[in-house]
Amino acid sequence: MKADSTFYYVVNGYFANKASTLQSANIYGQSIKEEANFGKDTWGFLEIDDTFYYLSNDVLRYQPIGGSGKDIPISFDYEWDVATLNTRVFEEVWGAFGNSFYDPDMHGQDWQALYDRYLPYAQKARNIGDIADIVNEMIGDVNASHTGFYPRRDSRVAYRSTTYLGIEFEPIELDIKGRMVSFVYPDTRLAQLYRLRPGDILTHIDGIELSHNTSLDSLLADKTGRRIQLRFERDQEPFDAEMKGLSYMELRRLDYAYRIEKRREIVEVQTNGEVGYIHIPGMGYTDYENFTRDLYRDNMDKKALIIDVRGNTGGYVHDSIISLLQKKQYAFSTSRRWRPGPMREPSRVWDRPSIVLVDQHSFSDGEIFPIVYKELKLGKVVGYPSSGAVIGTTEYKLIDGSTMRLPRSGWYRMDGTNMEGNGAVPDIIVENTPNDIIEDYDPQLQRAIDEIMADLENR
Known part of the structure; x- marks a missing residue:
């Protein structure tokens, strides 16, 4: 002050x-x-x-x-003996993990015996990569999720970044010069500005003509964010296009947006607009903000809601989402000035039918949510059982700059069942097979649609 x-x-x-x-x-x-x-x-x-x-x-x-x-620049010179340092790192991992692991019984393992077993290997390790393998073997014997050792880098290696175009290609055909386009992500410059479509042929990248042996990865290396000149052919007529190279994360976002929009359209069409669809990719604060935005902006006029946490990477906001689904209307208000008819109180509440999708790729808090949803009897859970990778974890930095994950807190159901190793088990188990994926068919989503529509009809 x-x-x-x-x-x-x-x-x-x-x-x-x-x-x-x-x-x-x-x-x-x-x-x-x-x-x-x-x-x-x-x-x-x-x-x-x-x-x-x-x-x-x-x-x-x-x-x-x-x-x-x-x-504030900070630097100093120092020397170390690699073998001694690696041994100290092993010992620090053993001490930190043993003191912090949420289960004092170490999942039934004798932690001291594991130290005695692996220490001789650590003392003979030639480099930090060997230590990483030894440490991960030792931690792996505890059989817990949310673990991992990430070694320091003893040497700098220059890696070339891969650049993407937002296009998928058909297998190489020897009678075609170039690469035939099989798919274009709709939210890209190539699709929206140049109207690129399947069947078009990519013939040149930055002026270099493509042959059957041309490596696209080599031509596109280190061009993320840079302008790339492309030439295509359609009905033997060439046309040029220009775009900025996409990073791997940008490509992932395009793919995610495309897949989720397809699911949303399927739900919209099959339910005649009566059922909403929201996918929650993670359980972070931004994911919660996106969920509430999608719920109140796009789905408050729906009669029911499909909540999809398949592939959810976890986080910490399950309770906030559950709270939204548990709220009940307790009053209404009216106003002659602002809007006709009664206004719900609280206004932000979902008290209509819902159903949750989960699968084996749902992780951590992405498993806690469907477990709690099912136990509170908020609706049915459809999909495939999750793995039970449910531990609260933090990152720990070691003396040499390596890092590791420390599973510090366990999660249990009210009856005492450990959620670690006991994941979400759906009310209705449906498996999406590899053939379903190839055929672009989603039996789990289809079953959720059928169940929620039957629920609406029976009300």
Whole structure:
């Protein structure tokens, strides 16, 4: 607090995947002003003499109030014996994992005996890669999820990045020069601007003509974000196109958006618009925000809802989503001025039928959600049993810069059943086979549609 009664405080956006900021306000909480923006992935704030010190992506920075942030360079030379260091890393892993693992009985394993078994191998390890294999074998004997050892890099290796076009191709045909397009993601520049379609033939990349032996990966290496000149043929007529190379994550987002939109359209058509569909890819804060947006913006006029957590990568927001599905309307309000008819109270509540989809690729909090949903009898669960990879975990940094995951907290049902190893078991088990995937058919989604429509008819 300043002598003029101005308060300064940090709004930490780390867990919300937002920028952390320095705010100021008077003693009444008024005249709020942003004094500094520290950016995302910042934490560990310390204020000394009107200057804030903090970590940003593991880099120490400082930023005076009203000024800009700068890095604080830290470097020093040191020497070490690789064999001794690797042994110390092994010992640190054993100690940290043994002291932090959520089950003091170590899933029935004798932790000291495992140390004695693997230590001789660690002492003979030639490099950190060997240590990684030995450590993961030792941890693997405990048979738990959310584990893993990620070694330091002893040498710098230059890797070439792969670039993508947002196109899929037919198998190479010897009588065609180039690559025949089999699929184009609809949200790409090639599809929307150039109307690229299956059957078109890619003949040149950046002026280089394609032959049967041309490696597309080589021609597209390290071109992510850069402009790429392409030439296609359609009915033997050439046309040129230009686009920026896509990264792997950009391609994944395109693929995800395409698949989810297809599922949404299937539900819309087969239910005559009566049932909504929302997929939740993870259980982070952004996933929760997206779920509530999709629920209230796109589905509040629906009679029922399909909630799909297949492939969910986990997180921590299952309780927030469950709370939305548990709320009940307790009153309504009216207004002559704002809108005709009664307004629900609370307005943000889903008290209509729903059904949940889960599969063997649902993970961690993506398993807790359908387990709780089923136990609270909020609706049916359809799909395939999940693996039971349910432990609360944190990252631990070791003395040499390697990292590991520490499963610190267990999750249990009310009857005492450990969710680790006992995943979500659907009310109705349906398997999507490899042939279903090849034929682009989703039996699990189809069964969910059939069940929810039958539920609506019986009400």
